[in-house]
Structure formats: C-alpha cells, structure tokens
Amino acid sequence: MKLEIEHLRKEYGEKVALHDFNITLEEGIYGILGPNGAGKSTLMNLLTDNLKRTSGNILVNGKEILSMGKEYRAMLGYVPQQQGFYEHFSAEGFLKYVGKLKGCSNAELKKQVPELLASLNLYEKRFEKIGSFSGGMKQRVLIAQSLLGNPKIIIMDEPTAGVDPQERIRIRNFISQIAENRIILVATHIVSDVESIAREILLMKNGRMQEKGTPSELMRKIQPYIYEIQIDSQQQKEVMETYLVSNVRQGIEGIKVKIITKVKPEQYPHMVAPANLEDVYLYYFEHKTSNPTSTNV
Ligand code: ADP
Numbered sequence: 001m002k003l004e005i006e007h008l009r010k011e012y013g014e015k016v017a018l019h020d021f022n023i024t025l026e027e028g029i030y031g032i033l034g035p036n037g038a039g040k041s042t043l044m045n046l047l048t049d050n051l052k053r054t055s056g057n058i059l060v061n062g063k064e065i066l067s068m069g070k071e072y073r074a075m076l077g078y079v080p081q082q083q084g085f086y087e088h089f090s091a092e093g094f095l096k097y098v099g100k101l102k103g104c105s106n107a108e109l110k111k112q113v114p115e116l117l118a119s120l121n122l123y124e125k126r127f128e129k130i131g132s133f134s135g136g137m138k139q140r141v142l143i144a145q146s147l148l149g150n151p152k153i154i155i156m157d158e159p160t161a162g163v164d165p166q167e168r169i170r171i172r173n174f175i176s177q178i179a180e181n182r183i184i185l186v187a188t189h190i191v192s193d194v195e196s197i198a199r200e201i202l203l204m205k206n207g208r209m210q211e212k213g214t215p216s217e218l219m220r221k222i223q224p225y226i227y228e229i230q231i232d233s234q235q236q237k238e239v240m241e242t243y244l245v246s247n248v249r250q251g252i253e254g255i256k257v258k259i260i261t262k263v264k265p266e267q268y269p270h271m272v273a274p275a276n277l278e279d280v281y282l283y284y285f286e287h288k289t290s291n292p293t294s295t296n297v
Pocket residue numbers: 012015016017034035036037038039040041042043
C-alpha cells in the first residue's frame with residue numbers, strides 16, 4: 001500500500017500552516033516530530049479529510065482520496081488530538097457507537113469491541129463512564145476506536161498527550177504491535193514516543209518538513225556536532241549560556257556536559273559523544289537565542 005502526499009498546502013487566511021509538503025508512505029510507523037505550531041495537526045486533518053486543503057494531492061495506491069469517499073473512510077483510523085469526548089458514554093458504549101458510525105456490522109462489533117477493550121487493558125472498566133477515566137485511559141479509548149473496522153491507515157495526533165510515563169510506554173508498545181501491514185502516522189513532540197518504533201521520522205517546523213530519515217540516519221547526520229566537555233562548577237553558567245546543552249551529569253572528575261556545536265569546543269577538555277534522537281530534536285528545533293552572534297548551533 002502507498003500513501004502519496006504531493007505539493008500539499010494549507011492556508012488559514014493569511015497564515016500558511018503547510019507549505020509544499022511531499023512524501024510517499026508505505027507500511028510501517030512514521031513519527032512526525034515537531035514543536036507546537038509546526039503544522040502536524042493540520043497535516044493530519046488534511047489526511048483524514050477533516051479539513052479542506054488549499055492545494056495539492058493525496059493519493060492512496062494512485063487514487064485521489066477526495067474521489068474515494070466512503071472507500072477511503074473505511075481504510076482510515078484516526079486518533080484526534082483533543083479528548084473531552086462523549087464523557088457520558090461507557091468505554092464499550094462509545095466503541096459500539098463509533099463502530100456504527102464507521103459502518104461496522106453488529107457481528108463485527110460483537111467480536112472486535114471486546115478484543116480491543118482487552119488489548120488496551122480496558123476490559124474490566126468497559127461499563128464505566130469515560131468521564132471517570134484518567135487521561136491515559138481516555139487516550140486508550142481513543143486508540144481503540146481508531147482500530148474499529150481494521151483500517152489500513154492510522155493517523156494518531158499526539159496519542160500520548162497528557163499521560164504518565166508508564167502509560168506512554170504502554171501506548172508506544174501497543175502502536176508497535178499493530179503496525180504490521182499498516183501505515184501508521186504518529187504526530188508527537190516527545191522524542192521517546194517514536195524513536196524506537198518508527199521506520200522513519202519526519203521533522204516538521206513552521207509548516208515545512210525540515211528533514212526526514214530513519215532514526216540512525218538522522219543521528220548520523222548530526223554526529224559531527226556532538227561533544228561532551230568536562231567543566232567545573234564555575235564554568236557551568238557560561239557553558240549553559242554559550243552552548244546548546246543536551247545533558248549535564250556529575251562525573252567523579254567534575255561536571256560533564258553534552259553539547260551540540262558546529263565549532264569544536266577546544267577551550268575545554270572534550271570528547272566526541274554518541275548522538276541520540278533527543279540531540280536531533282534539539283539540533284533542529286532549539287536555538288541559542290542568548291548569544292545571537294555565536295557561531296555555535
Ligand atoms: P501542531 O499540531 O504542530 O501544533 P497546527 O497544525 O495545529 O500545529 O498549527 C500550525 C499553524 O497553523 C500554527 O501556527 C497554528 O496557530 C495555525 N492554525 C492552526 N489552526 C488554525 C486555524 N483554524 N486558524 C488559523 N490558524 C490556525
């Protein structure tokens with residue numbers, strides 16, 4: 001299966017939220033990583049046809065989604081960014097309701113609803129009102145409904161928003177389990193949500209794709225800029241002001257600071273340090289504003 005996005009553009013009045021966006025997606029998990037306002041939700045709303053595009057094409061196996069109508073809806077699962085949905089429904093009632101809207105048969109729902117509730121650890125609470133659930137449980141209900149009807153394309157907009165770290169891991173593992181034979185897009189601003197599960201990461205900022213690649217490709221690209229320097233406590237303030245700092249740790253011989261810089265930090269004892277995806281995020285999305293004349297990243 002192939003999902004092609006060609007020259008996709010979205011304007012909200014004067015504001016261009018998405019510029020000339022192009023990518024071809026095949027089966028697997030794609031992480032869309034970017035800060036707030038990057039255009040992630042806009043992209044997702046265009047893909048689910050909840051929003052009218054300004055221009056461009058979206059094709060599934062060569063067919064424009066706008067001409068597919070129901071056929072496309074049946075292929076699609078969507079986890080929206082907002083919660084606050086149908087608080088008075090029970091978890092089971094909500095899944096049945098959404099299933100009906102999606103056109104699932106009663107027989108299908110009878111089988112699939114309990115299965116989904118069980119796999120998302122909601123079975124015991126299936127008769128309880130969604131309004132009484134924690135943020136993480138609500139998020140799991142949203143993920144469960146997206147899978148009704150066994151869609152082949154799943155769009156998840158910040159599926160771990162407002163959940164605790166344990167729940168975050170559970171959700172991540174679940175996404176990874178359901179990825180076979182599906183295209184899954186996960187928008188997030190949390191690196192660890194996608195770093196171990198995504199085949200490719202798209203980095204988005206200001207409505208544009210800044211970079212894309214496998215996690216290791218992205219890390220390799222910035223590896224030349226990653227160092228660990230050793231400093232004492234008097235130097236800490238200056239270092240924090242001068243460099244893009246990815247990590248600080250207390251070593252036996254002093255403070256070790258992992259920095260991202262295009263200029264070798266010769267003035268400190270330094271060594272090359274392994275890049276990780278957090279560093280990639282910082283490199284593309286964080287800037288040192290305190291020292292605009294600096295040649296550091
Ligand atoms: P993200 O999901 O990455 O946080 P969004 O797609 O929500 O980003 O927003 C992208 C940009 O478009 C932001 O600058 C946002 O303020 C703007 N925007 C989003 N929705 C609207 C809207 N309905 N009207 C005007 N501007 C919008």
